[in-house]
Amino acid sequence: MYSFDHPIERRHTHSVKWDETERFFGVRDVLPMWVADMDFPAPPAVIEAITKRTEHGIFGYTAIPYSLKEAISDWLKTRHRWTIRPEWLSFSIGVVPAIATAITAFTAPSDRIVVFSPVYPPLFQLVEKNSRELVTSPLLLTKKGYEINWEDVQEKLKGAKMLLLCSPHNPSGRVWTKEELIKLGTLCVENNVLVVSDEIHADLTLPPFQHTPFASINDAFADISITCVAPTKTFNLAGLQCASIIIPNNQRKKQFDAAQQRQGFFTLNTFAVIGAEAAYRHGSDWLDALLAYIQQNIEQTCSFLNTFLPKLHPIRPEATYLVWIDCRELGMEEQQIKQRLLQKGKIAVEMGSKFGKEGTGFIRLNVACTRQTLQEAFHRLVIAFDQKS
Incomplete structure (x- = not known):
C-alpha cells in the first residue's frame, strides 16, 4: 500500500540534510547520511490535510x-x-x-x-x-x-x-x-x-x-x-x-x-x-509499513558491514533508523576517519565524539532512505575504507 523506494530530489529545498553539507562538513559533493530526518514523504493523510488547509488561503x-x-x-x-x-x-x-x-x-x-x-x-x-x-x-x-x-x-x-x-x-x-x-x-x-x-x-x-x-x-x-x-x-x-x-x-x-x-x-x-x-x-498503517522498510534497511546494513567491512561493527538498533557503528578496530584517529569518509568516500555521517567522549571512534549512519541511496552509501563506505590506499 505504501512504497518507500521512490527517490525524491531534496536538493534546493532548503534541506538542512541535503543543502547544508558545506556549512556543516566543509564539502558539497557528498552523500548526506547524517542528520536524523528521513528521505520519505510524510503519510498521504498528512499531505492531504495540509493541502486542504492551504487551499483555504488564510x-x-x-x-x-x-x-x-x-x-x-x-x-x-x-x-x-x-x-x-x-x-x-x-x-x-x-x-x-x-x-x-x-x-x-x-x-x-x-x-x-x-x-x-x-x-x-x-x-x-x-x-x-x-x-x-x-x-x-x-x-x-x-x-x-x-x-x-x-x-x-x-x-x-x-x-x-x-x-x-x-x-x-x-x-x-x-x-x-x-x-x-x-x-x-x-x-x-x-x-x-x-x-x-x-x-x-x-x-x-x-x-x-x-x-x-x-x-x-x-x-x-x-x-x-x-x-x-x-x-x-x-x-x-x-x-x-x-x-x-x-x-x-x-x-x-x-x-x-x-x-x-x-x-x-x-x-x-x-x-x-x-x-x-x-x-x-x-498514520498508523503508514508507520507500520515504514518500520518494516527501515528494519530491512538495518538488516542490509549490518549484513553488508559484517561481510565487506568487518572492522566496522554495527550495534543493531532496537529503535530508530540510526545505526551506531564501532570503527575502533580500524586503528585510526577520528579525524582520519572523517577525512576518509568525506574526501575519499564522499559520504557525510555523524562522528561519534559529537555524542560525548565515549562516542569517540564511532560513527552514526542514517538509513532512512531508499534502497538505491543505501546501496550507494555502501559503495562509498568501501571506497572510504579501502585499506590499499
Whole structure:
C-alpha cells in the first residue's frame, strides 16, 4: 500500500540534510547520511490535510484544538499502552526547546543535571548553555549493547536536581527495558530527582521490542516526570515544528507553562496543528509499513558491514533508523576517519565524539532512505575504507 523506494530530489529545498553539507562538513559533493530526518514523504493523510488547509488561503493565528490532545492521547494508549489525560499536555515548537524550558523552569544556575553518555548532543549543550553543572554517567558497552552503569549513576544522582533521559537511546537505538526504567526511576524518587524523558524516537521502536514510557510505570514516576514526544521524527515532519510535553503533576505543569509564557510562546503554527492531528489519527498503517522498510534497511546494513567491512561493527538498533557503528578496530584517529569518509568516500555521517567522549571512534549512519541511496552509501563506505590506499 505504501512504497518507500521512490527517490525524491531534496536538493534546493532548503534541506538542512541535503543543502547544508558545506556549512556543516566543509564539502558539497557528498552523500548526506547524517542528520536524523528521513528521505520519505510524510503519510498521504498528512499531505492531504495540509493541502486542504492551504487551499483555504488564510493562515492567521491558530488555536491548539482539544481534538489534537485527544488524538495524542489515543495514539499513546494504542501504540504505547499509556493512558494519559488531555489536560496533562503542553506544546512546544520542538523537543529541544521543551527540554530547555524544563531546565530553566525546574533548576537554578549551578544545579547538577545528570546525562548518560554517549547521547544526543543537545542534552549536553542545553545543560551547559543554561549555566547548570553537567554530570555525565558513561554507559557501558557490552556484547548485548549499551547498559547503565548502576554503581556510577547511583552515586551521581545524589545531590542532582534533574536527569535527562533519552528513551529510546540516541545514538545507539537501545530500548530501555521496563525493569531498567523501574530501577532508574526508584533511584530518582529516592534522591528527589526530576526526570525529563526525551521519547521522540518511541514510535520508531522496531518489533519485537516494546517501548515503555517512563511515566507510565507507576504514579510515583509520573509525579517526577516530564515526557517529551513529537510526531516529527515518526512521520518526517521536523519542518512543521511541533512537540508535546506530558506533565501529570499539575503544579509542575503550571510551572512549565509559566516558563513558556515568559519566553513568549503561546501556540503552534497552523500546519503543525493540522499535520500532527492528521498523523496521529491516520498514520498508523503508514508507520507500520515504514518500520518494516527501515528494519530491512538495518538488516542490509549490518549484513553488508559484517561481510565487506568487518572492522566496522554495527550495534543493531532496537529503535530508530540510526545505526551506531564501532570503527575502533580500524586503528585510526577520528579525524582520519572523517577525512576518509568525506574526501575519499564522499559520504557525510555523524562522528561519534559529537555524542560525548565515549562516542569517540564511532560513527552514526542514517538509513532512512531508499534502497538505491543505501546501496550507494555502501559503495562509498568501501571506497572510504579501502585499506590499499
